[in-house]
Amino acid sequence: MRLLIFGPQGVGKGTQAAMLAPHWGIPHISTGDLFRANISADTFLGKQAKDALAAGELVPDSITQGMLAERLNEPDARSGFLLDGFPRTPEQAEWLEQMIAGTPGLDAVVLLTAPNDVLIGRAVARGRFDDEIEAIERRLALYHQFTEPLLRFYGDLVESIDGNRSVELVHQNIIGRIGDRTAVH
Ligand code: AMP
Numbered sequence: 001m002r003l004l005i006f007g008p009q010g011v012g013k014g015t016q017a018a019m020l021a022p023h024w025g026i027p028h029i030s031t032g033d034l035f036r037a038n039i040s041a042d043t044f045l046g047k048q049a050k051d052a053l054a055a056g057e058l059v060p061d062s063i064t065q066g067m068l069a070e071r072l073n074e075p076d077a078r079s080g081f082l083l084d085g086f087p088r089t090p091e092q093a094e095w096l097e098q099m100i101a102g103t104p105g106l107d108a109v110v111l112l113t114a115p116n117d118v119l120i121g122r123a124v125a126r127g128r129f130d131d132e133i134e135a136i137e138r139r140l141a142l143y144h145q146f147t148e149p150l151l152r153f154y155g156d157l158v159e160s161i162d163g164n165r166s167v168e169l170v171h172q173n174i175i176g177r178i179g180d181r182t183a184v185h
Contacts, residue, residue, distance in 0.1 A: 001080040001182065002025055002100065006151065007112030008143045009125035009136065011163040014171060016112065017084040019171050026080035026158075029071055031064060033084075036130075038067075055136030057089060058142065065095055072099060089146045091152055106176050109154045112163035112170070116140070 001024045007013045009142070014030060021028035035053055038046035045067060052059045071077065087093040114122075116122055123136045151158050159177045163170055 001082075002106045003080075003082045003156070004106060004109045005082060005084050005112070006109060006147065006158075007163060008114075008116075009139050010119035010121070010126070011112040011114045012122070012167065013084055013112055013134060015167055016110075016170060016174060018080050019167075020110075020174060021082045023164070023175060024080065024082070024141065026082055027074075027076045028082050029068070029086075030084040031086045032070060034067055035059065036128075038126065054131045054132075054135065056130065056132075056138035056142070061089075061091060061095070065092070065184075069099065078105050086151060087147075088142070090150060090153065093150055105155075106157055107159045108159055108181055109151070110174055110178065111151060111158050111160045113160060114145065114162075114164040118164055 003020075003024075004024070005013050005017050005020075008090075014033070017028045017030065032053075034048070035049045039047070039050050039053065045063065049059045049062055051057075063084070072081065083096075087096050112119060118131075119140065120136060123131055124133065159174070159181065161173050161177065165173075
């Protein structure tokens with residue numbers, strides 16, 4: 001099972017992804033989490049990414065893609081993955097197509113939605129080091145500008161789910177919708 005999860009920050013992507021990955025026995029691969037782990041461990045990659053994260057800007061593709069290629073080549077990701085936070089731009093989507101060429105391809109793209117005021121409130125409450133209000137607003141703007149248009153690229157693969165409900169309801173809704181979809185194949 002190869003899945004992407006999309007949605008603006010604060011919509012509950014990370015929470016849902018962490019519940020969904022064990023359900024399907026696939027790794028949850030979050031580029032944001034990988035960056036934050038590198039920053040905490042003060043690695044070379046972490047040093048290169050730190051300023052972009054703090055400002056809510058995108059880390060350059062060469063760095064992000066190098067890091068992700070390494071992760072996708074690990075044995076646990078060979079037969080499936082749930083990708084969270086990537087792709088964020090058309091260029092990244094094209095790159096991912098190349099990366100998974102020769103596999104059966106993506107099964108579905110989960111899109112979580114919620115109104116903007118709910119999103120900002122949730123992101124502020126999270127209190128991560130990269131959750132200053134300016135960075136939150138910048139990430140939301142980048143999401144609408146570059147990431148949202150990507151949904152057209154994925155077309156029929158997209159399952160849009162209302163993320164403005166309880167964690168458990170959203171979880172069950174995603175499992176039902178993706179389960180139905182993959183049963184058809
Ligand atoms: P997230 O945890 O997905 O909100 O990502 C946190 C931050 O990590 C983003 O604001 C970016 O600075 C960086 N980041 C995560 N994924 C990507 C990506 N696909 N491309 C570039 N930067 C990214």
